[in-house]
Amino acid sequence: MNLKQENYFSLEANLKYMSVSQFKSFVPAYGGCEAKAVAVIKGEYEEPPKTAFLEGHYVHAWNSNELEEFKANNPDLYSGRGATAGQLKSNFQHCNKMIEVLEGDLKVLLALSGQKEVIMAAELFGIPWKIMIDSYNPDLGIFTDLKALKDMDGKFWNREASVYENFLEHYGYIIQMAVYAEVERLAKGRDKWLIPHMVIVTKQDPPDHEIIYFDDEAIMQSLNIVRNHIERIKQVKSGQTQPIRCEKCAYCRETKKITRIKHYSEFSLY
Amino acid sequence: MSNIVKASQMGAYLSNANVKNYLENILKERAGNFISSMASIASMNPTLQDCTAKSLMMCGLKAASMDLPIDPNLGYAYPVPYKNKGVLEAQFQMGYRGYVQLAMRTGQYRKLIVTDIREGEILEIDHITETYKFKANLDEYSREKSAITGYYTMFELINGFRKELYWPIEKILAHGQRYSKTYSYDSSRWKTDQDSMARKTLLRQIISKWGPMSIEMQEAYKADMSVIRYNEQSGIEEVEYPDNAGEVENTDPVQDSPLNENKSDQESLDLDGGHNES
Numbered sequence: 001m002n003l004k005q006e007n008y009f010s011l012e013a014n015l016k017y018m019s020v021s022q023f024k025s026f027v028p029a030y031g032g033c034e035a036k037a038v039a040v041i042k043g044e045y046e047e048p049p050k051t052a053f054l055e056g057h058y059v060h061a062w063n064s065n066e067l068e069e070f071k072a073n074n075p076d077l078y079s080g081r082g083a084t085a086g087q088l089k090s091n092f093q094h095c096n097k098m099i100e101v102l103e104g105d106l107k108v109l110l111a112l113s114g115q116k117e118v119i120m121a122a123e124l125f126g127i128p129w130k131i132m133i134d135s136y137n138p139d140l141g142i143f144t145d146l147k148a149l150k151d152m153d154g155k156f157w158n159r160e161a162s163v164y165e166n167f168l169e170h171y172g173y174i175i176q177m178a179v180y181a182e183v184e185r186l187a188k189g190r191d192k193w194l195i196p197h198m199v200i201v202t203k204q205d206p207p208d209h210e211i212i213y214f215d216d217e218a219i220m221q222s223l224n225i226v227r228n229h230i231e232r233i234k235q236v237k238s239g240q241t242q243p244i245r246c247e248k249c250a251y252c253r254e255t256k257k258i259t260r261i262k263h264y265s266e267f268s269l270y
Numbered sequence: 271m272s273n274i275v276k277a278s279q280m281g282a283y284l285s286n287a288n289v290k291n292y293l294e295n296i297l298k299e300r301a302g303n304f305i306s307s308m309a310s311i312a313s314m315n316p317t318l319q320d321c322t323a324k325s326l327m328m329c330g331l332k333a334a335s336m337d338l339p340i341d342p343n344l345g346y347a348y349p350v351p352y353k354n355k356g357v358l359e360a361q362f363q364m365g366y367r368g369y370v371q372l373a374m375r376t377g378q379y380r381k382l383i384v385t386d387i388r389e390g391e392i393l394e395i396d397h398i399t400e401t402y403k404f405k406a407n408l409d410e411y412s413r414e415k416s417a418i419t420g421y422y423t424m425f426e427l428i429n430g431f432r433k434e435l436y437w438p439i440e441k442i443l444a445h446g447q448r449y450s451k452t453y454s455y456d457s458s459r460w461k462t463d464q465d466s467m468a469r470k471t472l473l474r475q476i477i478s479k480w481g482p483m484s485i486e487m488q489e490a491y492k493a494d495m496s497v498i499r500y501n502e503q504s505g506i507e508e509v510e511y512p513d514n515a516g517e518v519e520n521t522d523p524v525q526d527s528p529l530n531e532n533k534s535d536q537e538s539l540d541l542d543g544g545h546n547e548s
Contacts, residue, residue: 029448111529141528195527213527228447260398265480 017130020176034243036251059148064116122186144197178222278319280312325359364494366470384423389416423472
């Protein structure tokens with residue numbers, strides 16, 4: 001299968017290739033659930049669309065110079081009724097503000113320079129992986145991912161590991177950058193990794209923004225984390241092992257059947 | 271960076287007037303003992319000596335606040351070296367004995383057991399009815415020679431509530447592999463001291479999910495595997511959880527972003543005066 005923009009997110013591509021988001025969708029420490037992940041890959045369950053995703057796509061469309069086309073293809077961006085009918089909905093007007101912040105910072109423009117939405121694939125840990133890089137600039141020795149987030153201050157309790165995490169760890173962004181660096185290195189036959197960067201713009205008013213980079217040590221550690229999980233994921237994805245239900249996510253709640261009565265003290269705070 | 275005092279100079283660091291004052295404020299009459307014990311802990315382990323003196327002191331204080339010894343030989347709590355942006359710091363880790371000690375102090379536990387189970391010792395296990403029957407191999411010599419099949423833990427409270435848990439060794443290792451981001455490092459305690467990590471894993475499972483936890487135990491649970499920092503402005507103790515604990519090798523200098531290079535070129539580009547550094 002020849003991976004391209006049109007089929008990158010298709011069921012077929014997700015079945016054939018592992019991606020970072022698919023990887024995370026299997027791992028509880030990243031908020032994943034094996035049962036849901038398998039149902040999504042089989043096409044039996046579809047994540048309900050979230051406004052936050054559309055806002056992210058809006059900002060990405062700006063980065064790939066496709067904002068006008070994106071607006072034209074998404075009538076949902078516009079208010080349909082009342083005095084504001086025909087105008088961009090307020091959250092997307094705020095996205096314009098976020099874009100202005102990015103456009104106004106030359107370091108951001110430098111970090112986001114290069115080829116846009118570059119698709120690559122390589123075999124990693126014995127299976128094919130696919131990645132899509134937001135901005136690819138090998139001449140500068142970097143690639144960059146763009147993220148639109150609520151804020152950068154979150155402190156997240158990782159119940160499984162009993163630790164607090166920052167947003168980079170919580171959302172698995174370091175893992176994402178590490179896999180991108182390794183797949184790019186393998187696909188291009190490079191000795192060394194390009195330096196992964198992340199441009200972050202927040203949805204706060206006024207928006208905050210930051211450019212972050214990740215060093216080789218972060219890449220090595222994160223690839224180790226992937227290595228620790230991947231064998232089980234391969235087995236579950238291929239159907240050799242039954243997926244475990246988390247009983248917490250939307251999919252599990254929708255398909256839940258009670259098989260055992262719980263003792264009242266089973267509800268842990270941690 | 272140059273004014274960071276390493277733990278190899280722990281004695282000198284702790285006798286600094288400001289530090290001493292701070293310790294005396296917190297520890298009162300125990301400050302003297304604390305200073306001498308911290309200096310001796312720093313001298314025991316060469317890797318710890320390269321950690322910052324402050325991080326080691328904060329580890330010691332965390333243990334002192336729970337009245338637990340931090341001497342690694344005793345197994346109650348450990349200072350573990352880890353590298354953070356090229357700087358070695360001591361991370362606080364609870365040992366399983368520390369959890370047992372804190373549980374005992376609540377006065378609510380009548381019994382608390384955590385033990386390895388060897389081949390041939392399991393008579394019956396039924397997780398649904400929670401039936402666990404074992405028969406200990408009383409021949410110590412042959413027991414030591416048989417393989418560990420798993421770990422069993424159990425507690426009974428004064429009010430009669432009882433809870434048991436058995437995890438096969440494969441499950442414990444998979445848990446470590448899954449949730450410890452440092453599992454695969456050679457310096458990880460999962461590699462160097464698997465037995466106590468297995469015991470701790472089961473104790474944490476059963477106590478945090480089922481057992482009564484005193485404020486002290488909740489504090490221990492949260493501080494476990496963290497670096498304790500003292501925020502001088504707010505005067506508040508903060509816990510930070512590094513994700514690379516245990517890895518002390520590979521001390522290459524930290525890379526920089528190429529976007530930070532050519533400062534003179536950037537100055538002409540950077541209109542708002544390097545707001546990123548703020």
